[in-house]
Amino acid sequence: MNDHAELLELAQLYALGGLSPADQALLGEHVADGCAECERALRENARLSDELCLAVAPVQPAPELRARLLERARSERAAAPARPRGAPRAPLAAAAALVLALGLAATAATLYTRLERETAARADVEDALRYQQDISWSLLREAKSEREERVALEGRLEGASRIVAAIGSPLVRTLALAGQGDFRQALAKAYIEPESGRLIIYAHNLPPVPDGRMYQLWVIVDKQPRSAGVLRADAQGEAKYDTGPLQGLGGHVSVAVTLEPDGGAPQPSGPVVLAEG
Amino acid sequence: MRSSGRPLATASDGELLRRLEARECEALDALYVRYSAYVMGVALRILGGREEAEEVVQDVFWQLWRATIRYDPVRGRFSTWLFSVARNRSIDRLRSRGREPQRADAAGLEGLPAAVDPEADAVLIERQKEVRAQLELLPGDQRSAIELAFFRGLSHVEIAARSGEALGTVKSRIRRGLLRLRLGLELAERGPRP
Numbered sequence: 001m002n003d004h005a006e007l008l009e010l011a012q013l014y015a016l017g018g019l020s021p022a023d024q025a026l027l028g029e030h031v032a033d034g035c036a037e038c039e040r041a042l043r044e045n046a047r048l049s050d051e052l053c054l055a056v057a058p059v060q061p062a063p064e065l066r067a068r069l070l071e072r073a074r075s076e077r078a079a080a081p082a083r084p085r086g087a088p089r090a091p092l093a094a095a096a097a098l099v100l101a102l103g104l105a106a107t108a109a110t111l112y113t114r115l116e117r118e119t120a121a122r123a124d125v126e127d128a129l130r131y132q133q134d135i136s137w138s139l140l141r142e143a144k145s146e147r148e149e150r151v152a153l154e155g156r157l158e159g160a161s162r163i164v165a166a167i168g169s170p171l172v173r174t175l176a177l178a179g180q181g182d183f184r185q186a187l188a189k190a191y192i193e194p195e196s197g198r199l200i201i202y203a204h205n206l207p208p209v210p211d212g213r214m215y216q217l218w219v220i221v222d223k224q225p226r227s228a229g230v231l232r233a234d235a236q237g238e239a240k241y242d243t244g245p246l247q248g249l250g251g252h253v254s255v256a257v258t259l260e261p262d263g264g265a266p267q268p269s270g271p272v273v274l275a276e277g
Numbered sequence: 278m279r280s281s282g283r284p285l286a287t288a289s290d291g292e293l294l295r296r297l298e299a300r301e302c303e304a305l306d307a308l309y310v311r312y313s314a315y316v317m318g319v320a321l322r323i324l325g326g327r328e329e330a331e332e333v334v335q336d337v338f339w340q341l342w343r344a345t346i347r348y349d350p351v352r353g354r355f356s357t358w359l360f361s362v363a364r365n366r367s368i369d370r371l372r373s374r375g376r377e378p379q380r381a382d383a384a385g386l387e388g389l390p391a392a393v394d395p396e397a398d399a400v401l402i403e404r405q406k407e408v409r410a411q412l413e414l415l416p417g418d419q420r421s422a423i424e425l426a427f428f429r430g431l432s433h434v435e436i437a438a439r440s441g442e443a444l445g446t447v448k449s450r451i452r453r454g455l456l457r458l459r460l461g462l463e464l465a466e467r468g469p470r471p
Contacts, residue, residue, distance in 0.1 A: 016426040020449040053360035056322045057292045058314035073302045176464045
């Protein structure tokens, strides 16, 4: 699998887990190669994954756990107040054995104590490394940031990837649209690229349109609505629409969707389906 | 090194983390009081047994103290990051003993009791309500697939095998659900609907 669309799907799924190691490796290489869109999908979904934990009701652990943890922390601090938190030092086992052989038992005991601590520290570091794998995507992103910016810029100039690149551009304005009235389950995001006057909208949870009706998209510039096209939802109630370049998107721009008669209306006349929340 | 200032119980997460860096046991205690019930909730949901869930709680806060795990602000709020760590640790344990939680009813997001914890951060409670509300809005099959992947650590192949559906269907269902959740939460962050 090396097609970008398939890898983007993997990026969207990564945060929940469930990818095979092979898929993870492919995705990692793809992001490292500078795919800004997949990197963005990883970042957005990582945060969502964090927040999903909030769906769970809190449960108080046993009260004695708190005291136990605190006592352990105090003991650890007292035992090693200035213990460095970095990587473990060189192995000390050989040195301890040699000192013991020379009869310096007290010194050996000290070294063995150090060895014990270093072993514990090493386990911690290994654990930390394991955790770091979880956030390796963001590290990868930092390492490749310049390259990704260049690729994203080039992408904006290419027709096939223009939508993707436009959304990733810092110049793009993003509007969140909320369902209104009977359409309150619907939601959408609109992206406006001021340079080109382009508007892209992604809508979800749109109810099926009644016969003889259609969803009409409006761009509202300085409170004056202008028709920007028709939204056609699929069976899942999802719709994507790219207006192409629109003229005169200076000033305050807003976006809305209304339910209108087939063929469209010159001005909004039906119920408002989506508008800025 | 003891910092002066407002009481730890009302200190921000950022301040507590700074104090934790300075090895103040009291900061660890304050973070524990603030978040241990949430960490426990996540671990219990995944593992199903109190004893093992409490081990995860101990493990997570101990590693926070030892600076073995470090919060990266890129990941969002400290609290949600911490819960995510708990989730990862719990999934690891689940995998090490063959996947299934201890109770048959340990998974499933439906019918979750409302979180009422007067000591918890008000913003967190509000966010929790919103996440639950958005999950409720998802079609059942999307919510179920997300739940199996997220709280059981099942691979997509395993979810497909359980449901008897095509792998592509499962992936598509999870992606759609995640997208709706994200958009819904983003909208909620911008303010209440009219």
